[in-house]
Ligand code: Q9C
């Protein structure tokens with residue numbers, strides 16, 4: 001087994017910088033390299049490493065990932081004046097060019113390939129390349145997020161070609177999603193890409209839907225793209241370790257990589273203005289140590305981001321020190337991942353369960369999802385309830401126009417649909433078990449939701465509507481069983497097997513709904529055996545919060561507990577209580593028991609007589 005650690009650095013890569021005012025880019029400075037290298041010298045790490053010189057990456061090598069058109073654009077920036085440079089930079093997101101950028105970008109590629117060659121030839125066991133510009137955001141035809149050429153992606157393609165490698169693991173611990181790397185290898189099962197990143201439900205740059213945990217890869221590459229989106233800032237040592245223990249490492253040991261490339265950004269470390277995370281430099285020693293146990297120790301770390309100079313340079317030192325096989329430092333902090341981290345980890349594990357044996361044993365689904373109108377109320381829900389952001393407008397438009405082009409024009413209805421469909425979709429795809437969606441036009445939303453269910457292939461949906469609501473539904477084929485629980489007698493519609501109207505007068509003080517749920521609703525529902533239950537709570541509801549909770553709790557016996565609750569009034573107490581009922585965190589309060597009134601008892605009796613031939617679970621007397 002080879003020994004020694006390569007260090008690749010050349011101060012020529014500090015020879016470009018931002019020439020104008022741009023608050024978006026002003027953190028990417030030459031001092032990032034200078035201070036990292038200084039700190040390495042300070043700890044006498046440089047002299048312990050094997051110095052490998054940089055070289056330029058060739059055009060052919062750059063074109064392993066990038067188009068020749070894009071290469072020409074970057075090349076042309078060499079001779080530009082400031083104004084021209086600024087104009088080219090504006091064509092890209094969070095990018096600046098300098099006359100030396102092209103030269104440095106070629107050196108960054110070359111440095112990375114020198115490292116790969118040193119490791120693959122056995123000259124060293126492992127190593128680190130300190131480079132600028134970084135690479136992981138850049139794409140076939142675009143610079144992006146300070147990145148010009150995708151150093152690590154090029155290195156992976158190069159290693160496949162030159163050394164015939166069949167399995168390469170890329171670990172991207174930079175705090176940003178390396179979407180550029182994801183795009184290159186999305187369909188490629190020979191490169192496993194792992195990235196964790198600040199995501200905040202798509203509110204953090206680069207604001208991409210495809211950074212979420214459900215981007216698992218495409219085609220033959222399914223299962224070879226692992227995204228761990230962090231939905232909160234402040235993730236620390238224990239969260240990072242948990243993601244390694246429960247996601248990356250089990251999959252990596254199953255994958256058996258022949259080479260590991262680390263997109264080694266340190267903006268995921270404490271103090272970084274971009275990341276806002278809490279991992280201390282020691283954490284990177286531990287991450288490095290774990291990865292060194294794979295691929296025969298063949299590990300190439302390549303610098304990406306990292307903008308807090310002190311945190312960056314200390315973390316670089318920790319990485320190099322560990323590569324040199326020094327004893328590991330103690331890791332600080334309470335070893336307990338936060339809830340949001342656990343949720344992300346659970347989601348990735350769930351998404352990858354079909355592709356990896358190590359994840360096949362039961363990953364319990366997230367129990368309940370909620371899409372609520374006022375996100376400010378999110379903290380009032382049980383912590384185990386996952387709060388959803390809306391489907392994006394584009395997605396929704398495509399979805400709705402497939403059914404009804406006219407409706408796309410009605411903004412209110414559209415918005416109303418958004419919550420409902422987002423949650424329903426998660427239930428149907430078994431990403432969550434149950435869900436709550438607030439919707440201002442519950443009837444339209446429910447109609448669409450039902451259509452979507454049958455599109456998806458469901459056979460029977462039990463739809464319980466509480467309150468006054470007109471649903472335009474075709475109820476003849478038995479695919480929907482509609483129960484309407486309302487205050488006033490429905491005169492225009494007569495009861496049939498699949499349409500049942502239940503008049504109910506509530507006891508304002510106490511819960512008299514037990515008798516209706518047990519004596520009528522559950523027997524009918526169990527006779528019907530639905531694949532999904534939808535409870536719609538409309539205006540003028542004749543049931544209180546206690547009654548609705550009771551109904552919700554008991555209906556979970558059906559349809560493998562898959563329940564969608566659509567709520568028209570944005571009433572947080574109701575949402576809270578339904579969330580409690582669905583998530584099962586504690587037994588909800590059903591209120592004090594009250595016997596049903598004479599009137600209510602007669603209503604149940606009437607319905608039972610009418611329907612017990614159809615729904616046999618209603619029978620409780622031999623004489624009827
Ligand atoms: N307002 C790397 O760490 N920030 N790139 C954009 C938008 C761009 C980060 C902020 C961050 C790029 C390699």
Ligand code: ZN
Nearest residue numbers: 174176267305
């Ligand atoms: Zn970054």
